[in-house]
Amino acid sequence: MKYIKSVLFIFFTTVSFLSFAQNANSRVEASFDNDWSFKQEDVVGAEKPEYADAGWRKLSVPHDWSIEGEYDKLNATGRGGGYLPSGIGWYRKRFTLADDQKDKKISIEFDGVLANSEVFINGKSLGKRPNGYSGFSYDLTSFLNFGKGKSNVIAVKADNSVQPASRYYAGAGIYRHVRLVTTNPIHFDHWGVFVRTKKSDAKQAELSVEMNLTNESNSPSSVELQVSIISPSGKTVKTITSTKQNLTASGKLNYAQLLTIDQPELWDVESPNLYKAVTKIISGGKEIDQKTTEFGIREARFEAASGFWLNDKNIKIKGVCLHHDAGSLGAAVPLSAWERRFKLLKEVGVNAIRVGHNPASPEFMSLCDKMGIMVMNETFDTWTTSKNNGENGYNLYFKDWWERDTRDLALRDRNHPSVVIYSVGNEIRDNLDSPEGFKKYKDQQDLIHSIIPDMPVTMALFRPSASKVYTNGFAQTMDIVGQNYRESELVNFHEANPTQKVIGTENGHTQAGWLILRDKPYMAGQFLWTGFNYLGEADWPEVTNNQGLFDISGRWRTEGLQRQSWWSDKPVVHLVRRDDNAGKGDWVANWTPSDFDTYDIANVQVYSNCEEVELFLNGKSQGVKPKPANDSPRNWELNFEKGTIKAVGRNGGKDVSFEEFKTAFEPAKIVLEVEKSSISNNWDDVVYVTAKVVDKDGNLCPNATPLINFSISENAEIVAVENGFNASHEKFKDTKRFAYKGSCNAIIRAKASNGEITITAKSEDLTSGTTKISIK
Known part of the structure; x- marks a missing residue:
C-alpha cells in the first residue's frame, strides 16, 4: 500500500502546487478525467459543439467499454480479442476557460485511446492516432473560446470496428488518463x-x-x-x-x-x-x-560472457511478460490493481517485466520505478506482415507510423530507471532474410539510440533457424539477441558466437529452461509467458489465456508455486497433488478430492528450495527427501486419508518453512477477506474483496461453486466481479459471480471522501459474510 499512497500523495500535492504555480505564471497540469458524456455507437455530427448529447451516458475516464459487454463466440474480435464486443464509441466534454487564459498555450494530453482515435475541439479535427497504446498531445490554443458564457467542446472518436485487430484483448475507448496542460508561450x-x-x-x-x-x-x-x-x-x-x-x-x-x-x-x-x-x-x-x-541513478549493462550487471552487481533477470489488461478490469486498470499484481510477482521472485507487446501506461512505468522492478519496454507485435487472429492490426499502419510511435515512447519513458532494455518487435513475420528486413530493424534501433544513448535494443526473434537470422548476419546487428522459447537454440547460437549478448525474451515454465538460466553465466535473463493469465488468445469456450503464474483473479497457479521454489531467496515449501485418482488430472493445492468414493491413491509433489522436506499425513511421517540437484519437485505416492497433510522444509536440520492442508467438510459459510483496511476516494485506488466458501471449521471448500451475490453501502461501488475461471462467460460488470475453486472477487471503489464501506456476500444455504473498509 505504501507505493500507491506515495503515488496518490504526489498526485494531490502536484495539483495543489500547480494551482499555486498558475498564479506565478507557471505551468498547470490538471486532470481532465471527469464529466465526459459517452455513446457506444457511431454518431453523425458528434464532433460538432452544438450536437445535443443530453441523453448520453455520463462517466469519467479511464473507461473501457468493451469489458462491460457480453461474451459472444460470434463477436468480430474472435479468439484474439476474447470474444468481447468491438465497434465505435464517442466521448464528449464541455468546459470553459477564463479570459485571463487567452495568452496561454493550452494543450490536451491523452495517455492512450483505443483505437484509431480522432480528436476534435469545437468541431475542428486535431488529428488521428491509429495506435491505441501511444500517448499523444494536441495544441488547442487557436481553436478555443475564452470568457464567461463561452464554452468549448472536445469530442473523441474511438474506432476499433475493423476486426480482428489484435491477437489478445485490447479494449476500447479512452482507457487511460487525460490532462489539460496550460503553459506560457x-x-x-x-x-x-x-x-x-x-x-x-x-x-x-x-x-x-x-x-x-x-x-x-x-x-x-x-x-x-x-x-x-x-x-x-x-x-x-x-x-x-x-x-x-x-x-x-x-x-x-x-x-x-x-x-x-x-x-x-x-x-x-x-x-x-x-x-x-x-x-x-x-x-x-x-x-x-x-x-x-x-x-533514478543507476548503471546497467549487459556482458557477452557474464550476462546482466546492475551497479556492478551481476544478477539474473527473472522476468515475466504482462499484457496491459487486468482481467475483469479490462484495459482501464487502476494503479492499485497493478500494485497488487506486482506484489504477488515479487513474492515469486520476479524482478523484471516485459510489457507485451505494446507500451504500458505512464503510471505502470512509474510503479515499476518505485517498486524496484526492471522493465523490457516493447513497441510492436507486428511490423508490416499480419498475424493470424490480428490481420487488421498495427500491420496496416506500421509503415506510416512506426517512427512517430517509437519516438514518442522513447521520449516518454527515457527517465525511468526501471527500463534496462527495449524490444522493437515480437515474433515479427516480416522477411528478416532481406535488405528490407535488416533496414527495418536497424532504423528502429538507431532511433532509440539517438534518443536514449547506451540503451540496448533487442527483439523477440521467432524461430530463428527457420528465418535464417542466426546464419545471415541479422542477429549480429542486434545489441542483444533475444529469442522466444527454444532455449537450447539460443545457447547453441551464443556458444558458436561467444561475443554476442543473449537474453530469453519469452520463455515457458519448463525445468529445462530454468536450468539454462541458472547454469549458463552468459544468459542474462528470461521472461516467462506470462505473469498473469490474460484476456483473449483462447479458443471458445475459453476466453482467457491460461499460461500465467497467477490467474486473472490473483489466485496462485501451480506454475507460480513451482517458480517461487526456483526464484525466491526465502525458504519455500508448496504442496500439490493430482486431482484425480492414481496420478491423473491437474495438479491442485488442497486435500479435498472432488469425489471421495473414487479417490484412494494420491500422487503428491512438493516444490521447495529447502535442503530437505519431510511429508506428514495425519501426523505420521511419509519420509524425508533431499533437494535434487536439478531442482525438480519431490514426489510421494500415498493412500489417501481424510485429515491433514503437511510438508516441512528444513535447512541445516532446522524447520524453516511448511505448508499444510486439511480436508474440508460441507460448505457452511462465506468469509470475506480484504488486502487492505482503507481506501481513498480516487479512481486509481480500488480494493479486492475475496469471498471464500468455507466449512464449519473455516477450511476452504475448493470444489464449491455457489452463486455469490455482493452488496455494498451507498458510499462505494462494485467496479467488477471475477473468479479466475477461464471459460466463464459471466459479465464482469455485475454484482454476482459463481465461485470457482471455492472463491471469487469483488473489486470496489469509494464514492465518498470519508466514512466506512460495508460489503456483504450472500449465497443460498450459506451463512453470509460481511466486512468493512474505511475511507481515508
Whole structure:
C-alpha cells in the first residue's frame, strides 16, 4: 500500500502546487478525467459543439467499454480479442476557460485511446492516432473560446470496428488518463526534460539534465534555466542556474546542464531510490515554466560472457511478460490493481517485466520505478506482415507510423530507471532474410539510440533457424539477441558466437529452461509467458489465456508455486497433488478430492528450495527427501486419508518453512477477506474483496461453486466481479459471480471522501459474510 499512497500523495500535492504555480505564471497540469458524456455507437455530427448529447451516458475516464459487454463466440474480435464486443464509441466534454487564459498555450494530453482515435475541439479535427497504446498531445490554443458564457467542446472518436485487430484483448475507448496542460508561450516541450546518468558509483554520479524549450511567441527572449536535484528523502542536494540563453521568436532551444552528485543513493531492485529534478525557465527574474522529473541513478549493462550487471552487481533477470489488461478490469486498470499484481510477482521472485507487446501506461512505468522492478519496454507485435487472429492490426499502419510511435515512447519513458532494455518487435513475420528486413530493424534501433544513448535494443526473434537470422548476419546487428522459447537454440547460437549478448525474451515454465538460466553465466535473463493469465488468445469456450503464474483473479497457479521454489531467496515449501485418482488430472493445492468414493491413491509433489522436506499425513511421517540437484519437485505416492497433510522444509536440520492442508467438510459459510483496511476516494485506488466458501471449521471448500451475490453501502461501488475461471462467460460488470475453486472477487471503489464501506456476500444455504473498509 505504501507505493500507491506515495503515488496518490504526489498526485494531490502536484495539483495543489500547480494551482499555486498558475498564479506565478507557471505551468498547470490538471486532470481532465471527469464529466465526459459517452455513446457506444457511431454518431453523425458528434464532433460538432452544438450536437445535443443530453441523453448520453455520463462517466469519467479511464473507461473501457468493451469489458462491460457480453461474451459472444460470434463477436468480430474472435479468439484474439476474447470474444468481447468491438465497434465505435464517442466521448464528449464541455468546459470553459477564463479570459485571463487567452495568452496561454493550452494543450490536451491523452495517455492512450483505443483505437484509431480522432480528436476534435469545437468541431475542428486535431488529428488521428491509429495506435491505441501511444500517448499523444494536441495544441488547442487557436481553436478555443475564452470568457464567461463561452464554452468549448472536445469530442473523441474511438474506432476499433475493423476486426480482428489484435491477437489478445485490447479494449476500447479512452482507457487511460487525460490532462489539460496550460503553459506560457515559452515552455518546456512535451516530454522535454531528460535526466541522463552518464556515470555513477557509490562515490559520485555525473548527470546531464537535457532540456528542450519552445518559444511560441513572436518575440525573442532571454531566459535562464535552473535545475534543482531533490534527494529520495526530499532534500535539495544541488541547484544550478545557467547563464542567459537567447531564444529566438518562434524558435527552439536545446540545453544540457552537467552536474555531479556526491554519495548518490543508487536505484536498484532492492533499494529503488528515486530523485527528482525540478527544472525552471526564468525570464526577467520570474519563473515562467516548471517541470518536475522523477529519475533514478543507476548503471546497467549487459556482458557477452557474464550476462546482466546492475551497479556492478551481476544478477539474473527473472522476468515475466504482462499484457496491459487486468482481467475483469479490462484495459482501464487502476494503479492499485497493478500494485497488487506486482506484489504477488515479487513474492515469486520476479524482478523484471516485459510489457507485451505494446507500451504500458505512464503510471505502470512509474510503479515499476518505485517498486524496484526492471522493465523490457516493447513497441510492436507486428511490423508490416499480419498475424493470424490480428490481420487488421498495427500491420496496416506500421509503415506510416512506426517512427512517430517509437519516438514518442522513447521520449516518454527515457527517465525511468526501471527500463534496462527495449524490444522493437515480437515474433515479427516480416522477411528478416532481406535488405528490407535488416533496414527495418536497424532504423528502429538507431532511433532509440539517438534518443536514449547506451540503451540496448533487442527483439523477440521467432524461430530463428527457420528465418535464417542466426546464419545471415541479422542477429549480429542486434545489441542483444533475444529469442522466444527454444532455449537450447539460443545457447547453441551464443556458444558458436561467444561475443554476442543473449537474453530469453519469452520463455515457458519448463525445468529445462530454468536450468539454462541458472547454469549458463552468459544468459542474462528470461521472461516467462506470462505473469498473469490474460484476456483473449483462447479458443471458445475459453476466453482467457491460461499460461500465467497467477490467474486473472490473483489466485496462485501451480506454475507460480513451482517458480517461487526456483526464484525466491526465502525458504519455500508448496504442496500439490493430482486431482484425480492414481496420478491423473491437474495438479491442485488442497486435500479435498472432488469425489471421495473414487479417490484412494494420491500422487503428491512438493516444490521447495529447502535442503530437505519431510511429508506428514495425519501426523505420521511419509519420509524425508533431499533437494535434487536439478531442482525438480519431490514426489510421494500415498493412500489417501481424510485429515491433514503437511510438508516441512528444513535447512541445516532446522524447520524453516511448511505448508499444510486439511480436508474440508460441507460448505457452511462465506468469509470475506480484504488486502487492505482503507481506501481513498480516487479512481486509481480500488480494493479486492475475496469471498471464500468455507466449512464449519473455516477450511476452504475448493470444489464449491455457489452463486455469490455482493452488496455494498451507498458510499462505494462494485467496479467488477471475477473468479479466475477461464471459460466463464459471466459479465464482469455485475454484482454476482459463481465461485470457482471455492472463491471469487469483488473489486470496489469509494464514492465518498470519508466514512466506512460495508460489503456483504450472500449465497443460498450459506451463512453470509460481511466486512468493512474505511475511507481515508
